[in-house]
Amino acid sequence: MKEQNNTTLMTTTENYEDYKDTTFDYEHYEELCVKHDIRRFAEVFLPVFYSVAFILGVAGNSLVVAIYAYYKKMRTKTDVYLLNLAVADLLLLFTLPFWAVDASIGWKLGNAMCKITAALYTINFSSGMQFLACISLDRFFAVTKASSQQNFKKRCWAICIFVWTTSLMLSITDLYFSEVKEHNGKHACLPIYPKDSVKEVTALIQILEIVFCFVIPFLIMLFCYTAMAKVLLKTPNIKRSRSLKVLLTVVGVFLITQFPYNVTKLWRALDIIYGLITRCETSRTIDLMMQVTGSMALFHCCLNPLLYAYMGTTFKTYITKTVKRFSSWRKQRTESVEEYTMYSESHVEETSSFSI
Incomplete structure (x- = not known):
């Protein structure tokens, strides 16, 4: 989803100057494919959505952090992962006001802030997705086998450091390539890749983000929650029905918010390599889908407190x-x-x- 925010304006009017080595005449295509209405939609929709997501997300995740700070001690791995997830979501949400201004009137804060904001977005979005996988793994071990809590903090924080390090590595390209550039009459914060390898670099980055931020977390969650569901079905417990509903809700919300965006993103990556999009209407549709599905994927950080923290009885008490x-x-x-x-x-x- 980083691309949808970092290149909000770029996605609404395709710039194919870097791809002239393909057989399709993109220079002529750019003249024919006018996307003023898509840009106007982005200038209104994205700032409004970012504002709503910022208010809801900051309120929910701040409450989680406050509860851990003042009431609840971190007794399990899930507690540690939940706290890290809330911090990652908060840091991600704090970048939204900058992207809202960028979508509305253009980037006004210079190259340094452009690089830092783009990198922060990637770090926290990626780490948030990975912490969801960590939570599912911890719940899986808790349900399927009695895991020892001895020295859990040491092992748990080592996993957290690994997650943050991986996310930091994914953000290096944003930190290096993001620049303020004149685009469609405005200054925009965009990733500017080398022209001699723009297609390969852009596609590779998008595919890596899909793998680390969606495919791996989803496969881990699917495996863990499926195994947990099988165990719960064999357990004669009056709370079994509620537990199964929670599992289905967690997986369902993840799929609904993340799957459409990652499919759209993969389509764009394949188009960069193979030039699949040759019609203006298709390109306009993809641009619109990137904005809408990217916003859906971002909204998951507003739902995390409801899905992972507030469903617990102890959190409700706090x-x-x-x-x-x-x-x-x-x-x-x-x-x-x-x-x-x-x-x-x-x-x-x-x-x-x-x-x-």
């Missing part, structure tokens, strides 16, 4: 405690304000200075 504490704090604050203003000489003036 959320209730947090809400009660906040309500108690507001009540005390209100009472202190009312008491202060009651004995003030200028009651109306003093009251207006407080905003609860």
Whole structure:
């Protein structure tokens, strides 16, 4: 999904100057294929979507981090993975205001911020997908066999370091190639690859991202949750039905949000190599699909707290405690304000200075 954000404007008007060695006359194709309406759609849709995702995602994931910081101790591997997942989602969401401005009026923050923001997006999106796989593996071992908790933190944090390192390596190309470039009358933050190998580099990067951010996590989740479902079906437990519904929901949401985007992305990668898209209408459809499916894939980070944290009974208890504490704090604050203003000489003036 990084491509959909890093090259929002680039995907709405194809630039085929780097691909002139193919048999198809892309230079003529570019003149015929006008995509002003696709660009206008991106300028409205993406900022609105990023704003909504930012608000919902930051609220949900911040609550997860706050609960771990103030209430819940990390007793299991899943706790560690959930905390890392929430941090990765938050760091990813914090890049959205920059991409919203980029989609609307162009990039205004220079080359350095372009490189850093693009790299941060890739690091956190990739690590988030990998932590989902880690959570499924830990749940699989917990259900199918009694795993020892001895020294779990040491092994668990080693896995977390591996995930973050892998994601960092995937972001090197963004850090190196991303630049601010004049595009369609605006400055845009885009990956600028070497012209002599632009096709190979672009396609390779997209395929690697598909493998590490979708294929491997999905296969791990599918294997683990299928095995867990088989165990649960053999277990005479009154909570079995709910557990199976949770498993199906987790896998289903992952497929619904990630599969369409990765299929579209693979189609674009194959087109870069083989020149499959030769019609303007097809190109316009792919551009629109990249924006919509990419946004769906991004929205998964807003759903992670609901799917992985809030479904647990302990988290619900801590959320209730947090809400009660906040309500108690507001009540005390209100009472202190009312008491202060009651004995003030200028009651109306003093009251207006407080905003609860």
